[in-house]
Amino acid sequence: MPDTTQYWLLKSEPETYSYTHLLEEGEGTWDGVRNHQAKKNLQGMKQGDKALFYHSVSEKAIVGVVEITEEAHPDPTDETEKWVAVKVKPLYPLKNPVSLAHIKACPHLTEIPLIKQSRLSVMPLSETVFHQLLALSES
């Protein structure tokens, strides 16, 4: 079987839903998305895909890696049944969180959606970028 894993970045305010919280729960539903582009990205996710977990606002850093455990289904928090959610489980936290400032300091990473489209909360990453971002945790 060819490896068809796709890579993503999920953004959350740690005060609302933190990686620590996800670790405690063991598995979490990624709901509450109310943006069409983010929705489209959620619908593109396949079970087994990997995503970076980014804490926005107060931390502004990538703090961990998660895996998609359930593909897009109706968002339980949405009464209109227009929006979708996925389920994720934590894989491992990063030893050193990768800060936004650190990412911005890398010339080869200035074109990623996290930088160019700061308000998007669910975005695709290429495999290369995914690994480049993880590598920053080691430097």
Add this chain to the structure above:
DNA sequence: GCCAACGTTGGC
């Protein structure tokens, strides 16, 4: 606290 970037709403 401020502001830029977007998205949504509603008047016309």
Add this chain to the structure above:
DNA sequence: GCCAACGTTGGC
């Protein structure tokens, strides 16, 4: 269909 007003997100 256009656009002003307003709300939200998120970086600084």
